[in-house]
Each structure stands twice: as structure tokens, then as C-alpha cells.
Amino acid sequence: MMLTAPTYLSVEGAYVDLLRLACESPEHRIEARGNAAREVIGVAFQLPNPRQRLPYIAARKANPVFHFAEALWYLAGRRDLAMIGYYTPSMRSSSPDGVNLGGSAYGHALFNPAAGDTVSPFDRVLELLRTEADSKRGYLPVFSATELTSADNPDMACLAGLHLLVREGHLHMVCNMRANDLDCGLLSDVFSFTMIQEYAAVQLGLRLGHYTHTIGSAHVNECNVERVKRVLNEAELRRTRPQFPFPVMPQATGPDTIRRVLEHEELLRTNTARYSADEIRRLGFEVYWQQVLLLFEVYRQIQHDEADTVSRDVLDALLPNLRWLVGRKWASCAAAAEVSAR
Ligand code: 5HM
Helix, strand or coil: CCCCEEEEEHHHHHHHHHHHHHHCCCCCEEEEHHHHEEEEEEEEEECCCCCCCCCCCCCCCHHHHHHHHHHHHHHCCEEHHHHHHHHHHHHHHHHHCCCCCCCCCHHHHHCCCCCCCCCCHHHHHHHHHHHCCCCCCCHHHHHCCHHCCCCCCCCCCCEEEEEEEEEEEEEEEEEEEEEECCCHHHHHHHHHHHHHHHHHHHHHHHHEEEEEEEEEEEEEEEEHHHHHHHHHHHHHCCCCCCCCCCCCCCCCCCCHHHHEEEEHHHHHHHHCCCCCCHHHHHCCCCCCHHHHHHHHHHHHHHHHHHCCCCCCCHHHHHHHHHHHHHHHHCCHHHHHHHHHCC
């Protein structure tokens, strides 16, 4: 019997299984552009609940601040290093001009009008899905043929495109990646693309369907193999994993919400504002977006304040899953981890 892609209750299971496959049974050992890596070709998995988009593995130290920042950067259609480079300085080396990102600024391709158009591809696809039942045409291309014209292109899109499909009141998404770094890229990509899927479902007033992730070259870089082994050990030893539900994006979320959240993000990033948990509560956002601003305030304190610890009121106001993650990621937030372990 022909089966669809294997399904996982959370991205964590797919991440661990793919790491194990590429590390322990690689199909190829490659050295593309000087990066030694272990590779398997042509893999896929499906998440019936795309909100389970974070792994809770202490050795991996997933960074929810970066994940939300990147998802918002995409949703706002941006490509500036000023924002994304603050959350992940390593992205600076991919910029062709030191100001903007190139092919990896996926939101720029999705949420701005293409040349000769006045409406973004995202809005065009939503319009199509509103009007044509069971459409197969809701495809959002990201990789463009012009990226092949420069032989030393430092930033070629790894995402080929995102496919949105409305079936029986649910919005499904299929993601096609030409390449995915299973240890680093996969988690941030699944996080952000499922956020785009959920955002699209909210705009259409549909229920969130399943998410399918497909990869051409799935690989683990040799320089990350030791950390990957620690992740695999932890996943093997731990019988019961922390199970945290991820909250539902509010129905009122739209472009204006993203713009307003990013106004406060910029104030915090530039250290122009500093917020207590109470002040964030009074900004007029739903609890879901308050959580994101709490994360940005945590990161502001880590980046800009001299203090050894992040303020308690902000850590205590975080949802348990986010508190668990920041407690593992930063020593200055470790007290938060003790609380959530109780
Ligand atoms: O040589 P190449 O352009 O394929 O190198 C890009 C590397 O970044 C690959 O290892 C790719 O898998 C990884 N990557 C990723 O996994 C890059 C981006 C940014 O486009 C991404 N996910 N989103």
C-alpha cells in the first residue's frame, strides 16, 4: 500500500528521526561549497497539528525569541539585516550588501507585489482560495531562476515554495525545500512556515489543517555532528518528554497586528523602551502577542542590560513552554526553568 509522508505529533519527533537517519545512515558524504555534510536525498514528514512547532530538548537549546522574530520578519515582508541580524548575527555573512538579505528573505518574496503587479503573491493566493473550491493553484513560489545567474550568490533561497490547499474547511500547507540543514535550518523553517500557514488560515477564517515538509537535500553538517549526538542521546534516554501545548493564534490577527507588534519590537531592539510584564499587559495586545513581546523584552535585557539575571516578573509572565525554553537557552533565565520544573 502506498503511504503518505510519516506523521509526527510534534516537529520534535521528525527532527530527531531525521537527525538519526542522516547521522547514522547517510546516503552520501558531500562537500558542497566547502561544507562537509552527511546527506539523505528526498525526505518528507507531516504534522497533523502544525502548532506543535517547537522541540523541548535541553541539549538543542531552541531559541523561541529568534523563532518568533524570524516568523514576524517574514510576515511583515521584510529583508533588512537591522532586524534579523540582531536576533541571529550569523545571518550577517549571508547578506550580499550588508544591508539586506537575498534569497533567504522569504517574506520579501511572499508579502510584496512581484514585479509588474500591485498585489502580493500571498494576497493573490488568498483571493484564489476564497473563490475557487478545491483549488490546486495556491502555490507561492520563492526560489527564482534569476538566483542561478550569479555563480557566487551568497544567499540562494533554500525554500522552493509553499503550497496552500483548502479542503473541507481546513487550510493545509505543503512546503518544498531544495535543501535543509536538519540541525539548524529545519526547526526555524518549520516554525516560521507553520506560522505563515496559521496566519493564512486566520485570514481565510478556516481551521488549521496539516503541514507537510519535503526536502531535496536533507543534511547534517559535519561540524555539528557532536551536538547532534548529544541531542540524539537525550531523546533516547528520556522516556517522558515535556509536553507543552502551543497557543492558538487569535482570530483578530492581521497585517495591522504584525505592524503594531513590530513597532514595539523595534523599540525594544533599539533599547528605546523597556517594559515590565504589567506594562506589556497594558499595551492592548491579546495574550498571544503579549507573550511575544515578553520574549523580546527578555532578549532586550540579555543584550542591553548589565544585570546577571532577567527580571522575574517578565519570566514569570511567560507561558510554561516558553519559560522552559528560555530557561535552557540562557543562564540569566535559569531561574525560570526551576519554576517550570516544579
Ligand atoms: O550551498 P547552499 O546554498 O545549499 O547552502 C545553504 C545552507 O543553508 C544549506 O545547508 C541549507 O540547507 C541551509 N538553509 C536551511 O536549511 C538555509 C536557509 C536560508 O535560505 C534555510 N534553511 N531557511
